Amino acid sequence: MQPELADIFACPVDNAPLTLAVEQAADDGEVIAGTLACGSCGAAYPIRGGIPNLLPPGYPS
Numbered sequence: 121m122q123p124e125l126a127d128i129f130a131c132p133v134d135n136a137p138l139t140l141a142v143e144q145a146a147d148d149g150e151v152i153a154g155t156l157a158c159g160s161c162g163a164a165y166p167i168r169g170g171i172p173n174l175l176p177p178g179y180p181s
């Protein structure tokens with residue numbers, strides 16, 4: 121995902137802004153792996169393979 125998208129995404133639980141923590145990025149800046157963390161409820165949403173998983177915690181997968 122493009123890091124700018126972190127400004128668009130919101131926590132699905134409480135709609136609060138998410139903070140992006142990059143673990144791995146491509147040469148063009150695309151985030152390959154990392155975490156989107158909610159500063160309000162503390163939920164963390166993983167980014168794996170460039171795809172953010174914004175399902176609420178505990179959501180049956």
Ligand SMILES: [Zn+2]
Nearest residue numbers: 131134158161
């Ligand atoms: Zn939240």
